[in-house]
Amino acid sequence: MDFRESDERRALREAVAALGAKYGPEYMREKSRTGKKTTELWVEAGHLGYLGVNIPEEYGGGGGGIGDLAAVCEELGAAGCPLLLMVVTPAICGSIISRYGTGGQRKRWLPGIADGTLTMVFAITEPDAGSNAHRITTTGRRDGDDWLLTGQKVFISGTDEAQSVMVVARTEDAKTGKLKPALYVVPTDAPGFTYQPIDMDLASPEKQFTLFFDDVRLPADALVGADPDSQDAGLLQLFAGLNPERIMAAAFSLGIARYALGRAVDYAKTRTVFKQPIGAHQGIAHPLAQCAIELELARLMTQKAAWLYDSGDDMAAGEAANMAKYAAAEAAAKVVDQAVHTHGGNGLTAEFGMARLLAASRASRIAPVSREMILNFVAMHTLGLPKSY
Numbered sequence: 001m002d003f004r005e006s007d008e009r010r011a012l013r014e015a016v017a018a019l020g021a022k023y024g025p026e027y028m029r030e031k032s033r034t035g036k037k038t039t040e041l042w043v044e045a046g047h048l049g050y051l052g053v054n055i056p057e058e059y060g061g062g063g064g065g066i067g068d069l070a071a072v073c074e075e076l077g078a079a080g081c082p083l084l085l086m087v088v089t090p091a092i093c094g095s096i097i098s099r100y101g102t103g104g105q106r107k108r109w110l111p112g113i114a115d116g117t118l119t120m121v122f123a124i125t126e127p128d129a130g131s132n133a134h135r136i137t138t139t140g141r142r143d144g145d146d147w148l149l150t151g152q153k154v155f156i157s158g159t160d161e162a163q164s165v166m167v168v169a170r171t172e173d174a175k176t177g178k179l180k181p182a183l184y185v186v187p188t189d190a191p192g193f194t195y196q197p198i199d200m201d202l203a204s205p206e207k208q209f210t211l212f213f214d215d216v217r218l219p220a221d222a223l224v225g226a227d228p229d230s231q232d233a234g235l236l237q238l239f240a241g242l243n244p245e246r247i248m249a250a251a252f253s254l255g256i257a258r259y260a261l262g263r264a265v266d267y268a269k270t271r272t273v274f275k276q277p278i279g280a281h282q283g284i285a286h287p288l289a290q291c292a293i294e295l296e297l298a299r300l301m302t303q304k305a306a307w308l309y310d311s312g313d314d315m316a317a318g319e320a321a322n323m324a325k326y327a328a329a330e331a332a333a334k335v336v337d338q339a340v341h342t343h344g345g346n347g348l349t350a351e352f353g354m355a356r357l358l359a360a361s362r363a364s365r366i367a368p369v370s371r372e373m374i375l376n377f378v379a380m381h382t383l384g385l386p387k388s389y
């Protein structure tokens with residue numbers, strides 16, 4: 001067992017950190033404040049191959065794993081310029097299409113995902129289903145060779161900057177008549193598809209949207225995967241996206257937490273109000289040390305989850321990815337809170353930019369899966385306790 005990352009992974013981290021330093025927190029702040037997008041950073045990261053490190057080489061990607069993509073996501077966050085859509089486009093959509101897309105779908109979508117020229121967002125959450133994905137009602141039904149998609153989604157990140165949305169829906173099984181999961185890729189300019197921004201109290205360039213599908217006509221190959229009549233097809237595809245989603249959500253939280261901790265430590269070393277810098281007082285130093293420990297533990301769990309996933313052990317990766325996502329989100333919430341506190345009044349000024357991390361770090365506890373749903377998973381699957389809901 002080796003607890004050091006490979007030389008390649010470390011070189012990747014260094015290169016991405018250098019890109020992040022070129023953009024940094026001021027760039028993000030300006031984009032959030034003006035409602036503009038992080039297109040320059042996304043395009044440059046894509047051009048340098050960082051957004052597609054996990055996509056197979058034959059489709060223009062780096063041929064690496066989710067661990068590489070998580071490293072990219074974490075380093076950009078640590079540099080103060082996290083890219084939320086990395087959790088969605090290359091990680092969820094890229095993984096599902098790489099694993100389950102037909103030959104034609106892979107050729108059509110993966111090269112653009114790999115080089116950053118195609119943004120595909122992911123829509124599962126519905127207003128009346130929330131954490132209970134079994135209750136989703138968005139439905140695809142056959143109309144000749146086509147599909148007609150009807151339903152509604154909520155909180156879908158980045159819809160306004162995407163060319164397409166991967167939609168988790170249900171469809172009737174041709175043999176049994178029962179409803180089963182089915183994933184469709186819907187172009188954002190498809191007739192019958194509309195979306196509205198949600199007014200969020202989040203300082204982020206990526207916005208959330210409510211989506212409406214009103215008999216959206218889709219060609220046969222909009223359905224992800226080869227065999228629409230296979231009972232398990234949609235479920236397997238959905239599960240293929242879950243571990244990458246959780247590992248990347250963890251990496252996203254870790255990046256924010258590393259950035260906040262770095263800023264807090266710098267401030268604690270330099271701010272002097274009595275005789276010594278405030279960091280000399282244990283009331284400031286110990287909570288920051290605790291943050292460093294919890295952050296490192298969460299990083300270790302995230303790396304373990306990525307390693308299990310990349311080595312093909314989906315079952316073990318499932319448990320580890322949930323634990324990593326939980327640990328990283330908790331660490332981020334704690335670190336950001338402590339970073340705000342360490343800055344005193346400056347923790348709430350726009351100039352120091354700490355308070356605007358609060359909502360982002362809290363969001364990590366809620367999305368893409370809430371801490372309670374992870375605790376439910378661990379209680380049932382790790383501890384063997386009865387299902388509580």
Ligand SMILES: Cc1cc2nc3c(=O)[nH]c(=O)nc-3n(C[C@H](O)[C@H](O)[C@H](O)COP(=O)(O)OP(=O)(O)OC[C@H]3O[C@@H](n4cnc5c(N)ncnc54)[C@H](O)[C@@H]3O)c2cc1C
Nearest residue numbers: 122123124125130131155156157363366367368370372389
């Ligand atoms: C910033 C942001 C970005 C998002 N981006 C996307 C996206 O791109 N695509 C997408 O599909 N979705 C997205 N979401 C939605 C996100 O995945 C959901 O908000 C999340 O899954 C929780 O669902 P909910 O908001 O409906 O909460 P609810 O399901 O209503 O839950 C409310 C509270 O009750 C708790 N709870 C519910 N059931 C149980 C239970 N059985 N046991 C214990 N506690 C329970 C939850 O943990 C939570 O604290 C995003 C959300 C946010 C905030």
